[in-house]
Structures are given as C-alpha cells and as structure tokens.
Amino acid sequence: MxxxxxxxxxxxxxxxxxxxxxxxxxxxxxxxxxxxxxxxxxxxxxxxxxxxxxxxxLGYIEGDIVKKPVSFFMDLPTTNKPQVAPVRNETSHKTNQLEQELKDSRLREQAYLVMIQIAERDLKIDIRKKSFTK
Missing domain, CATH: 1.10.10 (Arc Repressor Mutant, subunit A)
Structure with missing residues (x-):
C-alpha cells in the first residue's frame, strides 16, 4: 500500500x-x-x-472599494425607481449617435450592392432574385 x-x-x-x-x-x-x-x-x-x-x-486607505459590474451578465430590471426625464444634451447626443449609425448602415448597404453587382458581372453568379421566379 x-x-x-x-x-x-x-x-x-x-x-x-x-x-x-x-x-x-x-x-x-x-x-x-x-x-x-x-x-x-x-x-x-x-x-x-x-x-x-x-x-x-486601520484607516490608512479608504475602505470603500468601487467594483466594476460584470459586463457579460444582463442587468436586472430596476424597480421602485422613478423614471427621470432625459436631459436635452443626452437626447441630442443619442440622436447624433443614431444618425451616425444610420449613415454607417447606408454606406454598408451601398457596399453590399456594389459587391453583388461585381459578383454577378464578373463571376456570372445569379445572386438577386429574378422577378419572374416564385
């Protein structure tokens, strides 16, 4: 043993x-x-x-540690907290951000359309659905 x-x-x-x-x-x-x-x-x-x-x-350093929340978990819904009306700066910032996202998505759409046209023309691949098909 x-x-x-x-x-x-x-x-x-x-x-x-x-x-x-x-x-x-x-x-x-x-x-x-x-x-x-x-x-x-x-x-x-x-x-x-x-x-x-x-x-x-012993008080040489403040004891309160500010810990960052874990970002990959979903936030729990807040209850019993009154909704505060957003400030104008926040809304204008949000609208600017949304406008920028819209511009980016339109550019992305244009890029995809050009890629499809090049693929159909050069590679002779049918990508778009034809109007006479079901």
Missing part, C-alpha cells in the same frame, strides 16, 4: 493593532515593496494582500 504524505497547513499569524501599525508605518516610510516588508515581519515570501487589508482596516 502506498502512503500519501499530507502537507500541513501553516498556522495563521495574528497581529495586534499595534503590530499592524508598526508594519504599515515601516512599509510607508521605507519605500520597499509589500512583499519585502511582509517577509521581514513574517518570513513568508507571499504577502497575499494582507498589508492592503491592514491599511484599510
């Missing part, structure tokens, strides 16, 4: 508030990277965001 060797987990390290302050002050004053400071105080090479967490906890 084979015996499997289990890796033992490292014990978690607890820092008092005073120790956290000294670590953060050392980091801010020394100019060394967080990993070097963490290795100096714990012996571990990977810091894994603990210093940033300490800085947020």
């Amino acid at each position: 084979e015996t499997k060797i289990r890796k033992t987990a490292k014990p978690s390290i607890y820092f008092s508030v005073k120790q956290k302050h000294t670590i953060i002050k050392d980091y801010l004053s020394s100019g060394l990277p967080k990993q070097k400071i963490w290795e100096k105080y714990t012996g571990d090479k990977k810091e894994k965001g603990k210093l940033l967490k300490f800085m947020r906890q």
Whole structure:
C-alpha cells in the first residue's frame, strides 16, 4: 500500500493593532515593496494582500472599494425607481449617435450592392432574385 504524505497547513499569524501599525508605518516610510516588508515581519515570501487589508482596516486607505459590474451578465430590471426625464444634451447626443449609425448602415448597404453587382458581372453568379421566379 502506498502512503500519501499530507502537507500541513501553516498556522495563521495574528497581529495586534499595534503590530499592524508598526508594519504599515515601516512599509510607508521605507519605500520597499509589500512583499519585502511582509517577509521581514513574517518570513513568508507571499504577502497575499494582507498589508492592503491592514491599511484599510486601520484607516490608512479608504475602505470603500468601487467594483466594476460584470459586463457579460444582463442587468436586472430596476424597480421602485422613478423614471427621470432625459436631459436635452443626452437626447441630442443619442440622436447624433443614431444618425451616425444610420449613415454607417447606408454606406454598408451601398457596399453590399456594389459587391453583388461585381459578383454577378464578373463571376456570372445569379445572386438577386429574378422577378419572374416564385
């Protein structure tokens, strides 16, 4: 029978508030990277965001993180929010955008028509439906 060797987990390290302050002050004053400071105080090479967490906890950095919403999920419909009338600038911007899209689609249509004409003329391929067919 084979015996499997289990890796033992490292014990978690607890820092008092005073120790956290000294670590953060050392980091801010020394100019060394967080990993070097963490290795100096714990012996571990990977810091894994603990210093940033300490800085947020103790007020060195504001704790509110603005996370971007995931863009590939659909937004949930909003309820109980009154509809606000759009501002003129928004509507004019939207109409300008729609007009530009209309111009682009007309140009695309022209390009397709030219491509069809060239294909029918040069390659002798019938692409358009003839009027006498059903």
